[in-house]
Amino acid sequence: MPHHSYHLDTNRKKVVLVGSGNWGSAIARIVGDNITANPQLFEPTLNMWVFEELVDGRKLTEIINTEHENVKYLPGYKLPTNVVAVPDLKEATKGAHILIFCVPHQFLGRMLPQIKEQGLDPNCCAVSLIKGIDFNDKGVVLVSNIIRDALNIDCSVLMGANVANEVAAGDFCESTLGCTGVQEGALLQQLFHAPTFHVNIAMDPNGVELCGALKNVVALGAGFCDGLGYGGNTKAAIIRLGLIEMKKFCYRFFDGIKEDTFFESCGVADLITTCFGGRNRKCAELFVKDKGVAWETLENTVLNGQKLQGTWTAKEVYTILDKTNAIADFPLFVAIYRIAFEGADPKTITSF
């Protein structure tokens, strides 16, 4: 049936993964396999843009393409053989129909114009797996919006309680796909859903993405509780109050937020994981125990120089609340900010 297969061929989507860190490599395992399993929907190769670097004198792209393993960022887990590492961004993204973004969001400013330059398919869409938000004079800037604006394409998001190594190990978890279109949602679900990686669709991309950023602020509060030696009652109360303020923040500053989003993996589940594990919680605990230690010192000693998302987000959220006269409506976010940056007693985490 040549006509039939010709028809299918022309509609197949070329998927490109922009990013190859810990999380990017973990999701490449799932996406690579799903592409192979659905040849009628997707082109067989998954280009993965890799920031080229040398590992023991060898190029990382070369290692990935011969040994099928990202030995630097996800050692111990094989990548499917249809995942092809490409160091040149324009070459990697050429002709893409679905662009998956999984890079530190500070990189986007340089990368997006290059992707735009080489010309995108008019039906191309994007999915952001980047957790974090940005801020400008007008308020919150979502990473998905930066992508939308720079590339002039639609951008969905995938967020949830998804610690990369556990996903790579095939531990069961869930994730939330935030998108605006039903058809796009169904297609992207086919790309990401797996037996041990359950993807639910939420028609609320803003809410899904905001949860992924704001939970890190709450995790600081949970860490302060741990540092103070508080028990389960208090920590649960802080997490709950944090969830309420996350909701309130979303509704206050964005349109189209849906209540159900907070019951999804990106909401309550990711919040729980982050408040019990996670680097923001850990550093906040040490911040209380080592009285007066600077956040930068913790980033250097605990995180090998990586930056904390929670402190930065807490500061920017506070700025927005201050500007919009909303301080009184977000007592927990404000208390966390003041403990983190104004020398307030950590015990004020519960004074409201």
Place this chain on the structure above:
Amino acid sequence: MPHHSYHLDTNRKKVVLVGSGNWGSAIARIVGDNITANPQLFEPTLNMWVFEELVDGRKLTEIINTEHENVKYLPGYKLPTNVVAVPDLKEATKGAHILIFCVPHQFLGRMLPQIKEQGLDPNCCAVSLIKGIDFNDKGVVLVSNIIRDALNIDCSVLMGANVANEVAAGDFCESTLGCTGVQEGALLQQLFHAPTFHVNIAMDPNGVELCGALKNVVALGAGFCDGLGYGGNTKAAIIRLGLIEMKKFCYRFFDGIKEDTFFESCGVADLITTCFGGRNRKCAELFVKDKGVAWETLENTVLNGQKLQGTWTAKEVYTILDKTNAIADFPLFVAIYRIAFEGADPKTITSF
């Protein structure tokens, strides 16, 4: 102003606490103080019915009334001096306007007729602090309903992430008051709310009470995850799926359930505390690790013979789901039941 104070006097509420275990004694500290702080609202003495027993040869009521400490069930914490231990149930509850119930729910069948017998004030109301549900041929029977039906009075509930010893220690926490009337809610809030014990009102007594019982089923699932050595992603997913099935169960079998209830302390916060601490989680972990150990053995060795709420509730919930052809709609509750009672592989906790 004699007329004024006479008027106030006649409207003051006599509060009686039926129960004096660990949680009962902890709440007596708060309620006793709140009564003293609000003399215009409440009569000054808090009768506390105490199941009489001997402690080192002395009567427990006598110890409480002289040393102001429940040395058996909440040692180390003083009770306010206006808390008076009374061993006779009829004497303790005579003339009550507000009856606070905090006893094992198996005791109610014997106690309620005695309370009824001595005649209740027509405006008397009750608050149940009892976590647990009962079941009969028709389905779920709420403890509050048993009280309502037996005494023919209204019954509110107070539930939340409230580990008794942490409440007694004055650690900050929250609790949810589930009631039907606005006025009753406001009065009861005055009775329970304290600077370190924040009481929110939810106009959804059924939802509040059901959360308190169903969370124990989810805690078994969380414990199975711990026993299997699963990481944070999986446990968060199980907790989230549990919350979704708790909601679904409430909506399916009860009227007047409100979405917001699940965001209150009785919902998400109590669920978190129970799934990370708590005896149901602990025993479920051991159930997986010591393959094939009987629940009764765990109750005897880990809980000194006390009964697990989670296993019993899981069984009764399963019976209802089976009877109502709802098995397919509650895959997590069903998986937990089958692991706990039908020898299913604990790994099936994530097979759906």
